[in-house]
Amino acid sequence: MNSRPVYLVDGARTPFIKARGRPGPFTPVDLAVQCGRPLLLRQGFPVAAIDLVVLGCVNVVADEMNPARVASLRLGISDEIPAFTVQINCGSGMQSVDTAFRYIERGTHEIVLAGGAEALSHSPLVLRRGAVEWFAALNRAKSVGERAGMFAKLKPDYLKPVIGLERGLTDPITDLNMGQTAEILAHLFDVSRRNADAYAIESHRRLGEATKNGWLKDEMLPAVARDGKVYDHDDGIRPGTTVKDLGKLRPAFEKPYGKVTPGNSSQITDGASWTILASEAAVEKYGLKPLARIVDSDWAGLDPSIMGLGPVTSTAPILKRQNISVADIDLWELNEAFAAQVLSCVAAFDQPDVTDGVLGLEGRGGRIGHDRLNVDGGAIALGHPVGTSGNRITLHLANAMKRLGKKRGIATECIGGGLGGAMLLEAA
Numbered sequence: 001m002n003s004r005p006v007y008l009v010d011g012a013r014t015p016f017i018k019a020r021g022r023p024g025p026f027t028p029v030d031l032a033v034q035c036g037r038p039l040l041l042r043q044g045f046p047v048a049a050i051d052l053v054v055l056g057c058v059n060v061v062a063d064e065m066n067p068a069r070v071a072s073l074r075l076g077i078s079d080e081i082p083a084f085t086v087q088i089n090c091g092s093g094m095q096s097v098d099t100a101f102r103y104i105e106r107g108t109h110e111i112v113l114a115g116g117a118e119a120l121s122h123s124p125l126v127l128r129r130g131a132v133e134w135f136a137a138l139n140r141a142k143s144v145g146e147r148a149g150m151f152a153k154l155k156p157d158y159l160k161p162v163i164g165l166e167r168g169l170t171d172p173i174t175d176l177n178m179g180q181t182a183e184i185l186a187h188l189f190d191v192s193r194r195n196a197d198a199y200a201i202e203s204h205r206r207l208g209e210a211t212k213n214g215w216l217k218d219e220m221l222p223a224v225a226r227d228g229k230v231y232d233h234d235d236g237i238r239p240g241t242t243v244k245d246l247g248k249l250r251p252a253f254e255k256p257y258g259k260v261t262p263g264n265s266s267q268i269t270d271g272a273s274w275t276i277l278a279s280e281a282a283v284e285k286y287g288l289k290p291l292a293r294i295v296d297s298d299w300a301g302l303d304p305s306i307m308g309l310g311p312v313t314s315t316a317p318i319l320k321r322q323n324i325s326v327a328d329i330d331l332w333e334l335n336e337a338f339a340a341q342v343l344s345c346v347a348a349f350d351q352p353d354v355t356d357g358v359l360g361l362e363g364r365g366g367r368i369g370h371d372r373l374n375v376d377g378g379a380i381a382l383g384h385p386v387g388t389s390g391n392r393i394t395l396h397l398a399n400a401m402k403r404l405g406k407k408r409g410i411a412t413e414c415i416g417g418g419l420g421g422a423m424l425l426e427a428a
Contacts, residue, residue: 003105003106004104004105004106004107004279004280005279005280005293006100006101006104006105006277006278006279006293006294007277007278007279007280007283007288007290007291007292007293007294007428008097008275008276008277008290008291008292008293008294008394008395008398008425009276009277009278009283009288009289009290009291010039010042010043010275010276010288010291011039011219011273011274011275011276011291011391011395011398011399012035012036012038012039012218012219012220012221012273012274012395013035013219013220013221013271013272013273013274013388013391013392013395014026014031014034014035014220014221014223014231014271014272014273015220015222015223015231015232015233015234015235015271016234016235016236016267016269016270016271016382016383016385017121017223017231017235017269017270017271017383018235018236018267018268018269018383019120019121019267019268019269019270020121022121023119023121023122024119024121024122024270025225025226025227025229025231026119026223026225026270027061027063027064027119027122028057028059028060028061028064028067028117028118028119028122028272028387029064029067029070029071029074029117030119031117031118031119031223031270031271031272032055032067032071032075032115032117032272032274033071033074033075034221034223034224034272035221035223035272035273035274036071036075036113036115036272036274037075038221039221039274039276040075040076040113043276043286044286044287044288045111045282045285045286045288047075047076047077047078048078049110049111049282049286050077050081050111050112050113051081051103051109051110051111051112052081052082052083052100052103052109052112052113053068053069053071053072053077053081053082053083053084053112053113053114054068054083054084054085054086054096054099054100054112054113054114054115055067055068055071055083055084055085055086055096055114055115055116055117056085056086056087056088056091056092056093056094056095056096056115056116056117056387056388056390056391057085057087057092057116057117057118057387058087058089058092058118058168058386058387059118059119059120059122059123059124059164059165059168059386059387060085061119061122061124062124066083066084066085067085067117068083068084068085069083069084069085071083071115071117072113077113086099087387088299088415088419088421089386089415089416089417089419090335090337090384090386090389090390090413090414090415090416091299091390091413091415091419091420091421092116092386092387092388092390093115093116093273093387093388093389093390093391093392093394094116094297094390094391094393094394094411094413094421094423095390095421096114096115096116096275096390096391097114097275097277097294097297097390097391097394097423098297098299098421098423099112099114100112100113100114100275100277101277101294101297101423104277104278104279107279109279110278110279110281110282111276111277111278111279111282112276112277112278113274113275113276114274114275114276114277114391115272115273115274115275115388115391116272116273116385116387116388116389116390116391116392117271117272117273117385117387117388118270118271118272118385118386118387118388119270119385120165120268120269120270120385120386121268121270122270123163123164123165123168124164125161125162125163125164126161126162126163126164126167127158127161127162128157128158128160128161128162130155130157130158131157131158131159131161134150134153134154134155134158137150138150138151165268168416169416171304171305171307171416171417171418173304173417173418174304174305176304176305177253178307178337178338178416179252179253179260179265179338180253180254181304181305181306181307181308181341182253182259182260182265182308182337182338182340182341182344183253183254183258183259183260183340184305184306185306185308185309185340185341185344186258186259186260186340186343186344188306188344189343189344189347189348190347191259191339191340191343191344191347192259193247193259193261194243194247195339195343196259196260196261196264196338196339196340196343197243197246197247197261197263197264197339198243199264199339199342199343199380200241200246200263200264200339200380200381201241201242201243201246202370202377203336203339203374203377203378203379203380203381204237204238204239204241204377204380204381205239205377206374206375206376206377206381207234207237207239207376207377207378207381207382208237208239208377208381209376210376210377211233211234211237215376215399215400215403216376218399219395219396219399220233220234234381234382234383236267236269236381236382236383237377237381237382238381241263245263246261246263246264249261249262249263252265259340260338260339260340264338264339264340264380265337265338265339265380266335266336266337266338266378266379266380266383266384267379267380267381267382267383267384268383268384269382269383269384269385270385271383271385271388271392272385272388273388273391273392273395274391275391275394275395277294278290290428291398291399291401291402291428292397292398292401292402292409292425292426292427292428293425293426293427293428294423294424294425295322295424295425295426296318296321296322296423296424297318297421297422297423297424298314298315298317298318298421298422299314299419299420299421300313300314300316300317300419300420300421300422301313301418301419301420302418302419302420303418304416304417304418305418306418307414307415307416307417307418307419307420308337308338308340308341308344308345308414309344309345309348309414309420310412310413310414310415310418310419310420310421311334311335311345311412311413311414311420311422312345312348312349312354312355312359312420313359313420314412314419314420314421314422315349315410315412315420315422316355316359316360316361318410318422318424319361319364320360320361320362320364322424324364324408325361325363325364325365325366326349326350326364326365326366326367326368327366328408329368329372329408329409329410330372330401330404330406330407330408330409331372331375331397331400331401331404331406331408331409331410332368332372332373332374332409332410332411332412333374333378333393333394333396333397333400333409333410333411333412334368334373334374334378334393334412334413335378335379335384335389335390335393335412335413335414336374336378336379336380336381336384337379337384337413337414338380339380341414342373342374342378345414346367346368346373349365349366349367349368350365350366350367350368351365352365375400375404376396376400378393389413390411390413390421393411393412393413394411394423394425397409397410397411397425398425401425401427402427405427406427407426407427408424408425408426408427409424409425409426410422410423410424410425411423411425
């Protein structure tokens with residue numbers, strides 16, 4: 001079967017709302033609906049033309065099992081249209097785009113709504129194993145005496161739950177949390193604390209410029225909470241941050257000499273993003289104006305302890321298949337899990353012993369210029385709602401390419417568990 005051209009024709013996201021120690025105003029589905037409704041209203045095709053809905057989400061809340069389906073129905077899409085949720089940790093939002101891309105490419109679908117939604121502030125509280133066993137035993141107790149005996153065994157820490165997100169950010173194979181894997185990369189690629197902090201400051205500055213100049217106005221749509229409060233900007237941005245400010249922060253994971261701090265790491269946030277993918281036939285039928293064409297994508301695995309190099313390992317197969325090099329990519333959206341991780345990827349792309357010796361790129365590696373990398377800031381400034389980010393960076397790459405008149409771009413990210421995902425876009 002011959003593959004067909006696939007276009008990213010539009011998309012939108014909510015503002016990213018920083019988690020502040022309690023559940024935020026929106027659930028994952030609430031967020032998906034907030035940006036999905038106005039996005040669909042501005043389209044030149046009827047909602048009935050959508051063939052499929054795919055949504056990435058990692059921390060699914062109990063009241064929204066299969067959030068893709070719940071969001072699809074709330075958006076007014078026919079109940080006859082299938083909708084399913086995908087989960088590959090940080091890559092979930094990009095996996096939804098990739099799934100849509102493959103369906104359209106092979107000719108079975110014409111228009112697919114692909115997104116990501118995450119409300120990390122709604123991450124569930126989890127009981128400790130001892131507490132679970134105690135409650136189970138209490139439930140089995142039949143007599144008053146047995147129940148009284150169980151209450152005598154109650155320990156105070158049984159009543160102190162753990163935030164599920166804390167467990168989710170620790171790899172069960174290596175027993176390293178994500179920040180510790182970034183510390184390993186900082187050591188391997190000699191990333192200094194000062195350089196990591198400087199990168200973080202630039203992320204805030206760039207996002208501030210993009211916001212001030214209106215470059216996000218079509219991409220980021222306001223969200224309105226049930227109490228009427230309007231969220232119209234990414235509220236974790238700190239454009240006035242200085243190296244001196246960040247220098248006061250202590251290492252978060254490897255004290256006292258670590259390089260990774262809360263200031264040079266991605267923020268914990270809530271947010272959603274949608275993209276609309278269409279076939280060439282659908283573009284012509286409805287007079288759509290594509291942002292970009294999706295050319296290729298890849299997923300790669302690697303040692304979980306160095307999961308931050310996932311962008312390098314997942315991009316390499318694309319460069320080889322397309323017979324292009326790092327220098328041929330005009331713009332890069334490399335998700336900013338940690339500043340040290342991004343700088344390590346930049347260093348790895350420029351080391352022949354990695355690109356040629358390990359990945360077999362045969363001279364296709366090279367330096368990614370700072371003027372081509374995350375040109376409007378990234379997750380350090382706006383946050384990293386895990387199931388959403390891969391979708392956001394793909395959408396923003398398409399918009400940035402269109403705005404700047406660039407030909408080719410790659411969106412890529414590291415993924416907890418030792419994975420990476422990458423997607424190649426070209427000007428439509």
